Amino acid sequence: MPSEFELIARYFARPDFLEPGVAMGPGDDCALLTPTPGQQLAVSVDTSVIDVHFPADAPAWAIGHRCVAVALSDLAAMGARARWCVMALTLPEADEAWLAAFAEGFHALCAAHGVALVGGDVTRGALSIAVTVHGEVPAREALKRSGGRAGDILAVSGPLGGGAGGLHAWRSGVRDLADPLLAAYLLPQPRLAAGQALRGLAHCAIDISDGLLGDLGHLCAASKLGAELDVERLPLAEGLTAALGEDAARQAALTGGDDYELLFSLPATALAGVKHRLSDLGLHLNVIGRLKESPGIGGVGIGDLPTGWQHFPGAPS
Numbered sequence: 001m002p003s004e005f006e007l008i009a010r011y012f013a014r015p016d017f018l019e020p021g022v023a024m025g026p027g028d029d030c031a032l033l034t035p036t037p038g039q040q041l042a043v044s045v046d047t048s049v050i051d052v053h054f055p056a057d058a059p060a061w062a063i064g065h066r067c068v069a070v071a072l073s074d075l076a077a078m079g080a081r082a083r084w085c086v087m088a089l090t091l092p093e094a095d096e097a098w099l100a101a102f103a104e105g106f107h108a109l110c111a112a113h114g115v116a117l118v119g120g121d122v123t124r125g126a127l128s129i130a131v132t133v134h135g136e137v138p139a140r141e142a143l144k145r146s147g148g149r150a151g152d153i154l155a156v157s158g159p160l161g162g163g164a165g166g167l168h169a170w171r172s173g174v175r176d177l178a179d180p181l182l183a184a185y186l187l188p189q190p191r192l193a194a195g196q197a198l199r200g201l202a203h204c205a206i207d208i209s210d211g212l213l214g215d216l217g218h219l220c221a222a223s224k225l226g227a228e229l230d231v232e233r234l235p236l237a238e239g240l241t242a243a244l245g246e247d248a249a250r251q252a253a254l255t256g257g258d259d260y261e262l263l264f265s266l267p268a269t270a271l272a273g274v275k276h277r278l279s280d281l282g283l284h285l286n287v288i289g290r291l292k293e294s295p296g297i298g299g300v301g302i303g304d305l306p307t308g309w310q311h312f313p314g315a316p317s
């Protein structure tokens, strides 16, 4: 069994790499990074925990991909370009086959987005992975949750409900990662290029991790606005209605979470431009409603829906 330092060297440290902006990578007490002049650093961390964020027996490769994807999704929502990450890995045991597959999934997604793993931490315990990502965005151009304006069109960058649909598929015994629902859940694609394409045109953005209603609630609160949803226009993930039925599919799209698409608002004058930029990226802009002056989210029409995923739901008031 490899020692802690052997497994870091074998699977995670790339001492010979010369990534742009990395003056010192793994191996010293800190990484030393050289940000680009004129850019602001965008920094975020997300933790992925066994049986909370992914099933215990999910393929290690997919766990490696997913823990990076969900962290990068926050950079996408700010319109940032991803640059560097550090990863704190807590493992029950040093299973080499598992680690090799996990590292492959992790490094493959990092490579796809030009992200360098510049450091981390390895400890023993229940499986959990915290990925801190660092991105760059031109000063004052970041997309915030708070920039929405009354009358803005609300749109999403792709289909919803796939995260919850994929979890349902996994629980029903589906194991083929080519299944579109399972892929949406276990192999989400962070919308980094879309986020950057929205800069200068969209007024505000957030990524959908907790569920559309929950994250729209965050967007509205930050922008001090309400929203009117057109529930009939929600783009549903491929195979979702067939797997869950119509009502549960819509519920999954509204509250399931784990979709990692971008939810953003834009003025009607920017609609054609944003559509164009997204279609150049192979993405479809889906209009799902509007921001409005009066508070609250209207148009949902299914009574009292739970708002979104919460790790510590408060007591009912």
Ligand SMILES: Nc1ncnc2c1ncn2[C@@H]1O[C@H](COP(=O)(O)OP(=O)(O)O)[C@@H](O)[C@H]1O
Binding pocket: 046, 074, 209, 210
């Ligand atoms: N332990 C913490 N310390 C400081 N800030 C935190 C902590 N946990 C969450 N936050 C902040 O609260 C906000 C909401 O967190 P979260 O719901 O996890 O966001 P996201 O969905 O973007 O990952 C973020 O700005 C995050 O940085």
Ligand SMILES: Cc1ncc(C[n+]2csc(CCOP(=O)(O)OP(=O)(O)O)c2C)c(N)n1
Binding pocket: 046, 047, 051, 052, 053, 054, 055, 070, 167, 209, 210, 256, 257, 258, 309, 311
């Ligand atoms: C095994 C398993 N059960 C349930 C879920 C559903 N789930 C867990 S956490 C979560 C919300 C997103 O995670 P969170 O840690 O809140 O991410 P953040 O909002 O910080 O990006 C959802 C929908 C899942 N992904 N995997």
Ligand SMILES: [Mg+2]
Binding pocket: 045, 046
């Ligand atoms: Mg978070």
